[in-house]
Structure formats: structure tokens, C-alpha cells
Amino acid sequence: MSEKRKYKKRFCKYCEAKVDFMDYKEVGALRFSLSERYKIMPRRLTGNCKKHQDMISIVIKRARAAALVPYTVTRKAVVTQPFENLR
Amino acid sequence: MRKYENLVIVKPTLTAEEIQASVKAIEEVITSNGGEIATTDTMGMRKLAYPIEKNERGYFHVIYYSVAPAAITEIERRFRLNEELLRFVTIKYDTNREIKAWDGLVEKANKKAAMSAKAAETPAATEVPAATETPVVEEAAAPVVEEVPVAEATPAAE
Ligand SMILES: [Zn+2]
Numbered sequence: 307m308s309e310k311r312k313y314k315k316r317f318c319k320y321c322e323a324k325v326d327f328m329d330y331k332e333v334g335a336l337r338f339s340l341s342e343r344y345k346i347m348p349r350r351l352t353g354n355c356k357k358h359q360d361m362i363s364i365v366i367k368r369a370r371a372a373a374l375v376p377y378t379v380t381r382k383a384v385v386t387q388p389f390e391n392l393r
Numbered sequence: 394m395r396k397y398e399n400l401v402i403v404k405p406t407l408t409a410e411e412i413q414a415s416v417k418a419i420e421e422v423i424t425s426n427g428g429e430i431a432t433t434d435t436m437g438m439r440k441l442a443y444p445i446e447k448n449e450r451g452y453f454h455v456i457y458y459s460v461a462p463a464a465i466t467e468i469e470r471r472f473r474l475n476e477e478l479l480r481f482v483t484i485k486y487d488t489n490r491e492i493k494a495w496d497g498l499v500e501k502a503n504k505k506a507a508m509s510a511k512a513a514e515t516p517a518a519t520e521v522p523a524a525t526e527t528p529v530v531e532e533a534a535a536p537v538v539e540e541v542p543v544a545e546a547t548p549a550a551e
Pocket of ligand 1: 318320
């Protein structure tokens with residue numbers, strides 16, 4: 307029951323940039339919401355708001371289906387080429 | 394009529410002419426089912442994020458069109474029968490916000506097509522500014538250029 311916040315308050319990057327639509331073909335923009343193993347980062351770590359997190363998760367799943375973003379990567383690929391194909 | 398977008402990935406093993414013919418056939422499927430193609434965007438040969446049918450690369454092509462919603466099942470059925478297609482992704486643009494985004498995407502694709510057409514007409518004129526403004530162009534060119542070391546090697550040589 308401490309008065310101070312335990313963690314720094316985070317802000318939604320997409321709200322600041324006033325994003326209201328995301329294109330799944332622009333893969334570079336998705337990088338901030340993917341872990342190095344290409345998992346979708348949870349909202350509690352990125353600070354995204356619910357609205358934008360929902361948009362991102364849909365867009366990432368579309369990009370995965372379109373073979374623009376991998377579903378998973380092996381341990382080897384994590385070390386050798388982090389975000390190689392997202393540039 | 395509803396607005397749609399289709400991304401198709403054509404097999405990389407075909408020759409350039411065969412790919413063009415395949416893309417034509419795909420567009421033909423849409424138009425023959427009552428679709429009106431607004432614009433197309435060629436992303437070109439790209440590395441796939443994961444192999445599909447043992448192919449490491451694929452030819453990406455995006456088609457923006459509007460069609461009656463009932464025709465989509467038939468279009469997708471025809472795509473599924475097409476063996477030259479590795480993958481297709483159909484996106485529906487339904488809400489007002491999405492339709493606005495669709496218009497924006499079409500405009501962007503048209504602009505890109507006009508740019509590349511201009512570049513094809515006068516290749517010498519476009520190459521000269523590219524050499525002078527190295528840092529800006531490099532940023533823009535990075536997604537297109539496959540091998541990054543090559544792009545980085547040029548400023549070091551100058
Ligand atoms: Zn937000």
C-alpha cells in the first residue's frame with residue numbers, strides 16, 4: 307500500500323504518434339512490439355494502451371501469415387541475425 | 394461493393410515472364426468475378442520469413458480492389474487451386490477508418506508506381522541525386538536492398 311508507484315509510468319508510443327491505422331506490410335513499425343524471438347510483447351512491458359495493443363496483435367498476426375514476420379525463430383537465428391529481415 | 398486488399402506470393406522458381414503472366418492471371422480472376430482493381434503494388438522478390446513449400450524467397454504482389462462481398466469465396470477458391478501461388482492474404486476494409494486507410498494506401502501505391510515509371514524513363518536523372526544525398530537515400534533504400542553490407546560499402550569507398 308505504498309503511495310509511490312513501484313514502476314515508472316509508461317506511455318503508449320502509438321497514442322503519442324496518433325496512429326489510427328497500421329499497415330501489416332510496414333514491418334519496421336512492428337519491431338517495437340516484438341521480442342527478439344518474435345513474440346508479441348505484453349502490454350505491461352511496452353506500455354501500449356489496450357486499443358493499440360489490439361491493433362498491433364492483429365497486424366502482427368497478418369504479417370506472420372504473409373511471411374513478412376516469422377512465427378518463431380530457433381536459438382541459432384536469435385544470436386546470428388536479430389531483426390535481420392525487419393530492416 | 395466492399396474494399397479489399399490481396400497480397401499474393403508467387404513461386405520464385407518461375408521465370409520473369411511466367412511471373413508476370415501469373416500475376417496477370419491472378420488479376421484476371423478478380424476482374425472476372427466483378428472486381429474493380431484500384432491499383433497494384435509490386436513489392437518484388439523478397440526473402441520469406443520462413444520457408445513455404447521449401448521456397449526461401451517469393452515474389453510479392455499487392456492488389457487493391459473493390460468487389461461484392463459474396464464474390465470473395467469464389468476468388469479465394471480460385472487462388473487456392475492456383476499452384477503457382479505460395480500464399481495469399483485477403484484483408485477486408487470495412488469500417489470508415491479502414492476505408493480511409495485504404496484510400497491512403499491506394500494513393501501511396503499510385504505514387505510509388507508513378508515514381509518507378511519516371512525512374513524507368515530517365516534512369517540517368519534519378520541516379521545523380523542518389524549519389525549526392527547518400528545518408529537520406531540509404532535509409533529509404535534499406536528495405537529494398539537485400540544485402541546491407543553492399544549499401545554500407547559505398548560511402549566508405551568514396
Ligand atoms: Zn495507444
